[in-house]
Amino acid sequence: MANFEKTPGWLDWYSGPSKPTFQVPAGAVDAHCHVFGPGNEFPFAPERKYTPCDASKAQLFALRDQLGFARNVIVQATCHGADNSAMVDACKASGGKARGVATVKRSISDEELQALHDAGVRGVRFNFVKRLVDFTPKDELLEIAGRIQKLGWHVVIYFEAVDLPELWDFFTSLPTTVVVDHMGRPDVSKPVDGPEFELFLKFMREHKNVWSKVSCPERLSITGPKALDGEQNAYQDVVPFARRVVEEFPDRVLWGTDWPHPNLKDHMPDDGLLVDFIPHIAPTEELQRKLLVDNPMRLYWPEESGKEA
Numbered sequence: 293m294a295n296f297e298k299t300p301g302w303l304d305w306y307s308g309p310s311k312p313t314f315q316v317p318a319g320a321v322d323a324h325c326h327v328f329g330p331g332n333e334f335p336f337a338p339e340r341k342y343t344p345c346d347a348s349k350a351q352l353f354a355l356r357d358q359l360g361f362a363r364n365v366i367v368q369a370t371c372h373g374a375d376n377s378a379m380v381d382a383c384k385a386s387g388g389k390a391r392g393v394a395t396v397k398r399s400i401s402d403e404e405l406q407a408l409h410d411a412g413v414r415g416v417r418f419n420f421v422k423r424l425v426d427f428t429p430k431d432e433l434l435e436i437a438g439r440i441q442k443l444g445w446h447v448v449i450y451f452e453a454v455d456l457p458e459l460w461d462f463f464t465s466l467p468t469t470v471v472v473d474h475m476g477r478p479d480v481s482k483p484v485d486g487p488e489f490e491l492f493l494k495f496m497r498e499h500k501n502v503w504s505k506v507s508c509p510e511r512l513s514i515t516g517p518k519a520l521d522g523e524q525n526a527y528q529d530v531v532p533f534a535r536r537v538v539e540e541f542p543d544r545v546l547w548g549t550d551w552p553h554p555n556l557k558d559h560m561p562d563d564g565l566l567v568d569f570i571p572h573i574a575p576t577e578e579l580q581r582k583l584l585v586d587n588p589m590r591l592y593w594p595e596e597s598g599k600e601a
């Protein structure tokens with residue numbers, strides 16, 4: 293049985309999150325979350341850059357229910373490398389209430405891809421955050437994108453704002469729907485209408501296949517306040533960025549908790565209060581329904597999309 297020691301300074305997820313004040317619409321999807329292990333059942337990958345605490349499927353499903361969500365999209369975290377078994381196990385155990393985003397290598401067979409599809413996987417994640425992964429050649433990623441396109445899947449990309457110019461040509465050559473994690477990690481100390489975020493908006497404006505998760509204010513915020521101790525106005529410096537994306541691209545945005553919040557250094561948010569961030573960035577019922585129900589259902593449960601109301 294593997295026994296893993298957490299990365300020094302690791303912050304465990306917040307236990308006993310509050311019930312959100314904001315009630316999410318019926319059928320809401322938490323479209324970005326992870327499972328970690330448990331390490332003794334699903335060992336962490338040898339090539340990982342961090343070793344987390346355990347965060348099991350049962351704990352994820354309990355959080356889903358506590359927050360009032362109906363479904364999850366479980367994104368493969370880099371600590372599991374390209375071994376998708378913990379994520380797949382969670383999807384299979386969810387009774388159809390979870391779908392997945394996998395990490396795959398070029399060597400994956402068609403049969404293995406089909407088995408992932410049957411388990412509920414609908415996308416692959418390409419990670420360009422250097423502290424999280426080693427470099428994968430672009431031709432390998434393009435080959436994977438071409439293969440998963442045939443299954444109707446999409447590509448999730450994770451990168452930091454300063455790297456967008458360099459990655460632009462690659463991203464715009466992807467043949468599938470492309471979903472950006474955490475708005476491409478803007479530096480929120482810069483102006484929302486400054487050149488860096490404007491480039492991201494242009495990326496979405498000029499490429500109608502590009503979607504964005506307006507998630508992770510707890511990761512992006514510099515000034516807070518933190519989602520702790522009942523705070524109803526958390527992460528105010530992130531609000532203009534996320535709201536801009538939601539209002540300009542209401543049909544191409546997703547939201548997720550990012551539970552269990554890997555690699556946070558400063559604090560661990562109360563997930564109930566993170567949900568209370570949503571009406572600040574999606575102020576109308578219509579925007580909330582698109583963000584939390586219509587859009588994720590269209591992408592992850594297209595066969596049920598439109599029927600959930």
Ligand SMILES: O=C(O)/C=C(\CC(=O)C(=O)O)C(=O)O
Pocket residue numbers: 326368369370371424450473550553554555
């Ligand atoms: O959970 C996230 O989305 C963000 C992560 C972790 C991550 O992406 C991973 O391990 O795969 C981060 O910024 O450290």
